[in-house]
Amino acid sequence: MENPLGCCLLTGNIGRNLKKSNMEHFDYIIAGGGCAGRSLATRLLPFLKARNKRVLVVDKSTKKENDKTWCFWEDRTDIFEPVVQRKWNRLSFSGLSYDKELSIQPYFYKMIRSGDFYQYTNDLLTNSPQVSIKQGEVQNLYSEDKKAIVTIDGVLYSADYVFSSIPQAQEKDSQRYQYLLQHFNGWVIETTADTFDPSCATLMDFNTSQHAGTSFFYVLPLSPRRALIEYTLFSEEVLPTASYTAALEKYIREQINCDHYTILEKEQGVIPMSDHPIKREDGRIIYLGTAGGFTKGSTGYTFRFIQKHTSAIVEKLYRSGHPRVPPISSFRFPIYDGVLLHLLNSKRLSGVEIFTTMFKKNHPVKILKFLDNETSIFEELLIFNTLQKKEFAMALWKRTLKLMKADSL
Structure with a gap:
């Protein structure tokens, strides 16, 4: 989800030979300064004030546009509750011959629009004397002795620690790992008659062609006549723009039963889905968001994992003065993600088969807890017992062989 600067960092000695005096x-x-960077900066505010610390937040854009939507579930209120535009404790799921309205209490499924998030964090950060905000391009960053160095538009800055959500350069290793893309295109539409139930959101609706890969819609109703409708696919390649448009038009016409509407906003994006390990730290550099591996490999969900990580960082700073934190999830969950991605890549099972079985045979609250990497081993075994055991066992075995074979080369 996070790609705030739209590029990867340059490597080598760029910036290291620049003049360091008066840095x-x-x-x-x-x-x-995207979701991950602003989440951390906002959570840091009380700590900065209490310990008289200074932080520089840098991004090459001003981040004002309403260009994306973050959805997540939680059973409590957190610091970004003021910018939650809508929330639901009822969700609908439609899969293979299975349509169900789900009660997810005590969870709420929440929606935050990026424009609201940027404005809210801008107000908080710009009013803090401990925070400096700079618009510029980060060209390089590296650790040196007991500090980190950042090159911004050719000028060097130093810090005790740098937190970076800039994607790390990483070569694909298809002999070991799986790679898919979650790509999506969404419209906020307004209808001429009452069409939507604002009390219930659609989490997954698989009533669309699965030819291009695992494909589904989600619908977030904002009012009886307004909703965000998002077309989402898991596949190796993105589609031509016309394909997303055709799918959205067809879904609105056939599933929403609506022919008369106005498109108010559009959004699109691509989220990597992979079990490729990502380096979380490099000396005095701590990676955040997708750059730090906090996008869940099997679903693409990122927002809640960002909040867990950034909250842990601030808590560690209070306790010990340094921001290095242990993994926020057990080592088991990347294995589960890898197995699911292997199944989707091998096409032994389709996404609609997997998710339909999962939601049909398990309580939705337990599934949401599992997708948040918060279940116990016992709870996970109960879930696995309801799934296609032969196919999942085969995928685990083949993925393990794939890793062993690659390691022996």
Whole structure:
């Protein structure tokens, strides 16, 4: 989800040979002012004030546009509750001969629009004397002795620690790992008559062609006449723009039963789905968001994992003065993600088969807890017992062989 600067960092000695005298120093530098960077900066505010620390937040854009939507579920309120535009405790799921309205209490499924998030965090950060915000391009960053160095538009800055959400350069290793893309295109539409139930959101509706890969719609009703309708696919390649448009038009016409509507907004995006390990730290550099591996490999969900990670960082700073935290999830969950991706890549099972079985045979609250990497081993075994055991066991075995074979080369 996070790609705040739209590029990867340059490597090598760029920036290392620049003049270091009179280099401005901050306690912390946050490289990338998207969801992950702003989440951390906002959570840091009380700590910065209490400990008289300074942070520099840098991004090459001003981040004002309403260009994406973040959805997540939680059973409590967190610091970004003021910008939750809508929330639902009822969800609908439609799969293979299975249509169900789900009660997810005590969870709420929540929606945040990026424009609201940027405005809210802008107000908080710009009013803090401990925060400096700079518009510029991060060209390089590296650790040196007991500090980190960042090159911004040719100028060097130093910090005790740098938190970066800028994607790391990483070569694909298809002999070991799986790679898919979650790509989506969505419209906010307004209808001429009452069409939507604002009390219930559609989590997954598989009533669309599965030819291009695992494909589904979700619908977030904003009012009886307004909703965000998103077309989402898991596949190796993105589609031509016309294909998304055709699918959205068909779904609105046939599933929403609506012929008269106005498109108010559009959004699109691509989220990597992979079990390729990602380096979380590099000396005094701590990676955030997708750059740090906090996009769940099997679903693409990122927002809640960002909040867990950034919250843990601030808590560790209070306790010990440094931001290095242990993994926020058990090692088991990347294995589960890898097995699911292997199944989807091999096409032994389709996404609609997997998710229909999962939601049909398990309580939705337990599934949401599992997808948040918060279940116990016992709870996971109960879930696995309801799934296609032969196919999942085969996928686990083949993925393990694939890793062993690649390691022996």
